[in-house]
Amino acid sequence: MATISVLLSTYNGQKYITEQIQSILKQTFSDFVLYIRDDGSSDDTLNIIHNLASTDSRIVVINDVSEDTNTNLGFGESFSTIAKYALTNSDASYFAFCDQDDYWEEDKLEVALSYFEKASSDTPILFASNYYICDDTLIVTGTFNETNPMTGVTFENLFFEGVFPGFTMMINRKLAELSFDNNYSKDIYYHDKWVTLIALGLNGQIIYSEKPLAKYRRHSDAVSSTNLGIIKKIKWRVDKVLNGDFCPRTRQMLKCFSELFYSQVDTETKRFLDTFNSSKIFKKTFYPKHLRRSFSGEVMLRLILLLGKL
Structure with missing residues (x-):
């Protein structure tokens, strides 16, 4: 084979x-x-x-x-x-x-x-x-x-x-x-x-x-945020996320990972999974660790969490 x-x-x-x-x-x-x-x-x-x-x-x-x-x-x-x-x-x-x-x-x-x-x-x-x-x-x-x-x-x-x-x-x-x-x-x-x-x-x-x-x-008709300023980039990303499939797909991934591997991960990872599989908006919004690597990405995600979309 x-x-x-x-x-x-x-x-x-x-x-x-x-x-x-x-x-x-x-x-x-x-x-x-x-x-x-x-x-x-x-x-x-x-x-x-x-x-x-x-x-x-x-x-x-x-x-x-x-x-x-x-x-x-x-x-x-x-x-x-x-x-x-x-x-x-x-x-x-x-x-x-x-x-x-x-x-x-x-x-x-x-x-x-x-x-x-x-x-x-x-x-x-x-x-x-x-x-x-x-x-x-x-x-x-x-x-x-x-x-x-x-x-x-x-x-x-x-x-x-x-x-x-x-x-x-x-x-x-x-x-x-x-x-x-x-x-x-x-x-x-x-x-x-x-x-x-x-x-x-x-x-x-x-x-x-x-x-x-x-x-x-990289197709010529693709839409990108590359050339936008930071404020417009955040707005573009928030609009894209709110009107797209990012939130439901991310929730599904959190759920599936937890169902399959919860018993195999460490205590800190379990705490993260518990938090983001819950409906606790403020606990997720003010989670103490960085969730995105870029500043604009982090701001965008915290707004999404505060709105209860994720």
């Missing part, structure tokens, strides 16, 4: 999916299986995937080999379905996450694997890397972070902000089982946050490579 399972959920991704899959198939480390589940695309994505699968036996289209149909489950449940299928149907030691519109450097899996070979398989391990920021045509405009973005990050921070995007990640089987071999993972939307939370919360190992191993497309 293959050493690595690569997990990819697709949805209306016909524009870039061929380029992404081809970048995976060209990896210098070739002992992997690419598990793909299409989440009910209305464009030509699934046909493109089938055409590529017909040329390479390492591609498994889950829609075709399980009772799963081309149903729109939503990103979180679709990704969880792929992870569960790969855990059940392979003995892979490692699981790499993939997005449909990015591009992998040819040594991405080889470099990641070299770090795991130095670590214990009994410990939950997460690997993530730096990446190139590109325009729609993959012209490089910058990199994500030359230094480890986990520096100074606490367990509490991870519920309220992401650190590593999923497409930079590879995890070992121990962490994959803890993350996805349960009845809760289908309710988790942010699988990248989820595996990072579990690795940190259960005293696992988190490894970061400063070498960029993927290209991330």
Whole structure:
């Protein structure tokens, strides 16, 4: 069986999916299986995937080999379905996450694997890397972070902000089982946050490579707060959070983590989980530890808590 399972959920991704899959198939480390589940695309994505699968036996289209149909489950449940299928149907030691519109450097899996070979398989391990920021045509405009973005990050921070995007990640089987071999993972939307939370919360190992191993497309029509002043940035974020899915998804993650791992964490972590799973607005609002790393992010979150939205 293959050493690595690569997990990819697709949805209306016909524009870039061929380029992404081809970048995976060209990896210098070739002992992997690419598990793909299409989440009910209305464009030509699934046909493109089938055409590529017909040329390479390492591609498994889950829609075709399980009772799963081309149903729109939503990103979180679709990704969880792929992870569960790969855990059940392979003995892979490692699981790499993939997005449909990015591009992998040819040594991405080889470099990641070299770090795991130095670590214990009994410990939950997460690997993530730096990446190139590109325009729609993959012209490089910058990199994500030359230094480890986990520096100074606490367990509490991870519920309220992401650190590593999923497409930079590879995890070992121990962490994959803890993350996805349960009845809760289908309710988790942010699988990248989820595996990072579990690795940190259960005293696992988190490894970061400063070498960029993927290209991330920053689409020209994407809305960003990058160029806003601090007051406008806070307002933009509050509006985005209040009118989006951040609060219900964060509450769900708090609940699921507590249900699964409460007995395995220390007293301080239990106190945090108890506080934020409660309805005590002021206790949450004035929680004594920083919850976000940036000032604007911290102010935004405290306002959300004071309003009783989280």
